[in-house]
Amino acid sequence: MAAKPRGLLERLKAGETIIVAEGYLFEFERRGYLKAGAFVPEVVVEHPELVKGLYREFVHAGSDVVLAFTYYGHREKLRVIGREADLEPMNRTALRLAREVADETGTLMAGNISNTTCYDPDKPETHEQTRQIFKEQIEWAVEEGADFIVGETFGFLGEAMVALECIKEYGNGLPAVITMVIHRDADHVADGPTLVEAMQALEQGGAAVVGFNCCRGPFTTLPLVEKVKDHVKVPIAVNPVLYRTDEEYPTMQSLKNHKGARAFPVDLDAFLCSRSMIAEFGQRCRQLGLQYVGLCCGNASHFTRTLAESLGRTPPASKYSPDMSQHFAYGTDKKLHSLNTEKVVKLL
Template identity: 60%
Template sequence: MPTKGLVERLSEGEGVIIAEGYLFEFERRGLLKAGSFVPEVVLEFPERVLDLHEEFVHAGSDVVQAFTYYGHREKMRLIGKEHLLEKLNIDALKIARRVADRTGTLMAGNICNTTVYQKDNQELVEQTEAMFKEQIQWAEGNGADFIIAETFLDYGEAELALECIKKYGNGLPALVNLTPPAAETTFDGKPIDVACKMLEDKGAAVVGLNCSRGPSTIIPLIKKVREMCKGPIACLPVPYRTTPEQPIMQTLVDPDTNKMAFPENLPAFQCSRYQIREFAKQCKEIGVEVVGLCCGNASHYMREVAEVYGRKPPASKYSTDMSLHFMYGNKAHFSKHYTQSYLKTFISNTKRGESN
């Protein structure tokens, strides 16, 4: 059966779950370099990219997002592989389309902050547009159902991305996400909620926030976006324990070293599954229609989000059931020898070597 599109799903009141976080996950697996964060894994280990797409869908993602994030001309130039730009993008899109077709999910093309944009430099604005144009046209030509434009710190670059999707995307819907810095304004001085409303008014199908902030520090902002915007909104934080004092992952300080945790020591700040579940519940209560997680995401987190949003993905077959545990379980067929005596001994503070 044909897959319903993004706009159709949202207009019918369905939530849409999106798994992001490919950069950090492949870095964790030793297949991508932190620092440059270029998705060379698409070229070097394409089968691993396909596997992670399938893993995220298995966990509940409704969208297969082509791994073209930071796969743009400037990043490829940085590592001396600009000549492989088109191949990387086309291969990533074909892998994503293959998984989406096989699983009945949506496939999204992806563009992001270019790292060259400067609003007062016309030459760089034109360079930015050219970078957006080629990635959008490759995505449209290779079967993308919509385009995700994301991690914009400047409202002006986000607006330009939206304009380019409308201009070069042949009618594809645009989901445009800003990345909130430590301050609650874009780099070019617009309040985050106001900037989202402006993007909505300019024709984005969905607007919202992704990356940098963890669940606890993104929720207050997404509430403001919900109050400001009338249409569908998106929220995809990083799964790290940010705080009001350290509101974004780039400000987290490792207490053991007193050094910046980003990016190598961020796992020390990883959220629990319970915190991700609570985040998803809050998003549902707020009225967030498009929900997911960004850098640091993993499939067990996605399952939590999916289940809160009323889904039962294949991964739910393996959701935790501690009643089946030999020591902590409560089934009648477990021996009390394990469930009572052994448990009491196991968790006691008895000194090593002391008789039990």
């Protein structure tokens, strides 16, 4: 077992940057172990060894945090697919495996709650339903040894505030990281407040870190950060998706495939960012002094490694980072190869 790491707040106070790998839903969907649509993490109870393996992959690639795969593993989502009986086993298994990998690797373990898909700002009865969903997931995270709690992908400030209140009430003093999802309107959250107002409300509510995740790619998320960074004192989180969104198509849901139809979710592959784009994103985060940086939907281990390296890290996976000096045609040391590389290059 690795030495116990310093806590989230301690590391942030020391000025460190925390790298957080996310993206489990999309990665397991690509691998054939999770259904697009409901996006429920059934793989946790059906193939827990694969979940533990991906936890390890992300740490190997440079993640400082093992984020328990309980995203969309809540009561409302399991009701949709008729698996309510798996609710507690799914959460506890994801949390327990995350704790095991964090202990093995000397990283932090975070519990995870997310948008409930049932919250309606105009229907108070859904607010209590939302609170109960958060309460049970937070209590399980505490019991299974989480170091902090991430609440993410909230379009409504109201739901984000309920999540934060529940973490403060049921989280046994654990720090809260709260991130919101911003759709086409880059100036407001879904229930009306401006981005600055939303981030300030979360800060005043006691969140240790506030910011943005999901929906937008790296280069349509960073402008959101720039709008709010001078208006809050707590660290800002940035966890974009891995797709090449732009001003015309600012979100992954707005991207169109080659026939003009919505690319989300099955045709998003064509819009994946390159590794050099992720390196550029990481460098920009470094310039902005961001302390909580990660990657969301579309992430994979090689992208996390690229992000870590762009932030000045050398994770274990860097042992296998590309080294084109050894390539038989493009290598810089021609003495390594007997082939006439100039002739080959002309053919390529």
